[in-house]
Amino acid sequence: xxxxVGDTSPLWALSAARLAELVRRREVSAxxxxxxxxxxxDDVNPALNAVVEHRPQEVLARAAxxxxxxxxxxxxxxxxxxxVTIKVNVDQQGYATTNGLRSQAQLVAxxxxxxxxxxxxxxxxxVGRTNTPAFSYRWFTGNQLHGVTRNPRxxxxxxxxxSGGAASAVASGICAIGHGTDIAGSVRYPAYACGxxxxxxxxxxxxxxxxxxxxxRTIGGQLMAVSGPLARSVEDLRLALAALSAGDVRDPWWVPxxxxxxxxxxxxxxxxxxxxxxxxxxxxxxxxLAAQALRDAGWTVDEVDSLPPLQEAVELQIAxxxxxxxxxxxxxxQKEGDPGAMAALAGQQDxxxxxxxxxxxxxxxxxxxxxxxxxxxxxxxxxxxxxxxSAELPFVNDLDLQGPEAYQRVWRxxxxxxxxxxxxxxxxxxxxxxxxxxxxxxxxxAARFREDVCLDAGQAIEERLHRPTTATPAAVGAG
Numbered sequence: 065x066x067x068x069v070g071d072t073s074p075l076w077a078l079s080a081a082r083l084a085e086l087v088r089r090r091e092v093s094a095x096x097x098x099x100x101x102x103x104x105x106d107d108v109n110p111a112l113n114a115v116v117e118h119r120p121q122e123v124l125a126r127a128a129x130x131x132x133x134x135x136x137x138x139x140x141x142x143x144x145x146x147x148v149t150i151k152v153n154v155d156q157q158g159y160a161t162t163n164g165l166r167s168q169a170q171l172v173a174x175x176x177x178x179x180x181x182x183x184x185x186x187x188x189x190x191v192g193r194t195n196t197p198a199f200s201y202r203w204f205t206g207n208q209l210h211g212v213t214r215n216p217r218x219x220x221x222x223x224x225x226x227s228g229g230a231a232s233a234v235a236s237g238i239c240a241i242g243h244g245t246d247i248a249g250s251v252r253y254p255a256y257a258c259g260x261x262x263x264x265x266x267x268x269x270x271x272x273x274x275x276x277x278x279x280x281r282t283i284g285g286q287l288m289a290v291s292g293p294l295a296r297s298v299e300d301l302r303l304a305l306a307a308l309s310a311g312d313v314r315d316p317w318w319v320p321x322x323x324x325x326x327x328x329x330x331x332x333x334x335x336x337x338x339x340x341x342x343x344x345x346x347x348x349x350x351x352x353l354a355a356q357a358l359r360d361a362g363w364t365v366d367e368v369d370s371l372p373p374l375q376e377a378v379e380l381q382i383a384x385x386x387x388x389x390x391x392x393x394x395x396x397x398q399k400e401g402d403p404g405a406m407a408a409l410a411g412q413q414d415x416x417x418x419x420x421x422x423x424x425x426x427x428x429x430x431x432x433x434x435x436x437x438x439x440x441x442x443x444x445x446x447x448x449x450x451x452x453x454s455a456e457l458p459f460v461n462d463l464d465l466q467g468p469e470a471y472q473r474v475w476r477x478x479x480x481x482x483x484x485x486x487x488x489x490x491x492x493x494x495x496x497x498x499x500x501x502x503x504x505x506x507x508x509x510a511a512r513f514r515e516d517v518c519l520d521a522g523q524a525i526e527e528r529l530h531r532p533t534t535a536t537p538a539a540v541g542a543g
Contacts, residue, residue: 075100077534080146080240080300084187087145090134094145094189098127101147101191105238108216111539114223114232115149116210117159118192126189141187143307147239148188151230152210153200154245154274154291156180156193161276164198164207165400171276178271178312179243179291186307191239194229198402199393200245201409203253203478204462205229208402212461216535217259221458221502224254227294231258234294237534241304247289247385249453249481252493252507255294257458259495259503260532261522262294263301266512267488270308271315284384286317287431288485296532298523301492305515321513328447328517330363335451339375341479343455346504350496354450354506354525361524363448371449372437377483380434382415383427384486390416407464411471431486438487442511448521449509451480453493457502480507492518497530 075083075097086092102120109115133140150156153163155173157180162168176184183190198207205228206212215223216236223232227244231254234242244251246264255262270291280286293304311318334355337343355365386393386409397405409416419427442449455477464474475482484491492508492515506525510517 076104076237078240079297080143080295080303081297083146083240084142084144084303087130088134094127094130095124097145097147098123098189098191101239104236105192108236108537108540109238111537112214112216112232112236113211114194114213114229114236115192115238116152116195116229123189123191130187130189141185141307142303143183143241144187146188146241147191148183148241148243149192149194149230149233149239150180150190150243151196151227151245152193153196154179154243155276156190159193161274162209163200164196164209166209167400169209173276175275177274178314179308181312182308182310183243185310188241188307192233194227194233194242196226196229198400198405199397200226200250202226202404202464203249203459203474204404204464206404208400214537215258215458216537217498218502219537220460222257222461222463224257224458226250227254230294231255231260231262234258234296235260235532235535236537240295241300242294243291244294245289245291247285247485248381249478251292251294252453252481252491253478255493255495256453256505257503259498259535260294260296261298261301261495262493263292263305263515263518264484264491265290265292265305265309265515266321266490268317268319269321269490269513269515271312271318273312273314282388283428284388288381288385296534298519298526302519319513324516325514328514331446332358332363332365332448332450332521333368333371333446334365335368335371335449338371338451338480341452341455343452344457346457346499346501347452347455350504350506351450351452353529354494354496357525357528358521360528363521363524365450371451372441373434374479374483376430377434377486378479379415380427380431381482381486382412383419383424384431386412387416387419388424390419403465407471411468411475435487438489439511442489442509447510447514447517451507451509453481453505453507454478457499457504484509488512490515490518492522494522494525495530495532496525
């Protein structure tokens, strides 16, 4: 699709905010934008396998609906005509909620999840379903149903997981906003690996429900799994968060919290090596640059040696997520026959298999204690914390399958991401650039329901350091 706007950028390369502005002003049509997204998908997705199902005629019909609303003088919403993708682990009416599983290839959703309903209500145009590892267990994206997803910036590196398809799609320009889910870093890590931004909202911020599942999740999943957006700009994350946060009666955990809170003191803590993390030089440098960018924006930034507990929170996260019904999870993974899922569960068996009712109850109690410690730290000492997304730059593909030592290396490096869902706090994975060895970024954390603090600080850093651009995979051509 050859239409360009203003600075000669093709439509597929523009931000969600810019596209919505152009469509709402009727300077371009939603149909034009949809055709550009579909053409970009045709160009790059064969090399990436980011989108594993799409129906062009439905995409064009949805875009035509947006254009018809505008022609009637109606407001289609703040994401008017914006191309988005939906991860295959949430319900989208008429599509299989596969979660990367052959056993769910025919699990066709009869209704939309709140995520999809909220995006549609905001005027977005879903252009495809994005890949995830089996059971959404890994920081690498591939499965036996949909195949392997590639990183558009470097095919030798993981695109991240479990929302690797969403990150690959956003980074390559297939969509402006990707939907992801995050229980242990599954939004933040793919954003990090693909050189874009990803926001994990506070627990209770965005409603969730999959009717196709037939029953609700176990308590760990209920308390720690959230949906969140991936995008190439902080402004687009802000738009997406507002759209996704609309209430839905199907989720009793949803909280009608305001998107903007009271002004906070512009004071931040940066921690290079929380709980003794062996942080690589490139990540330390990124944290230093981000801290200086905040100082340049008027923030006071203190380097600290310690934070409230993270390593203990990792063990609680694993217990509450994988330990509840562990033997049934292992049986399901073995039946699916997915090596990545089986490795993920085997790697956590020492924690999971010693978990009885008393230990599970204690884990829930300790979760509350740690959440309180973090909330007190964020509200009484530092309204913002900067820390690594990962101790390492993005891993090579399938590192977690290279034996127990490699598996444990992966999980050790990911500690700052795995721990935070226990706290219920929002966390922003912010790209700060691309090194010779791959993309790099930082993680910003704020008090519960203070995504605005993360986003404001993230925007200040983005303006002074780096705003992600689209990438074209090498198999397609120079980007």
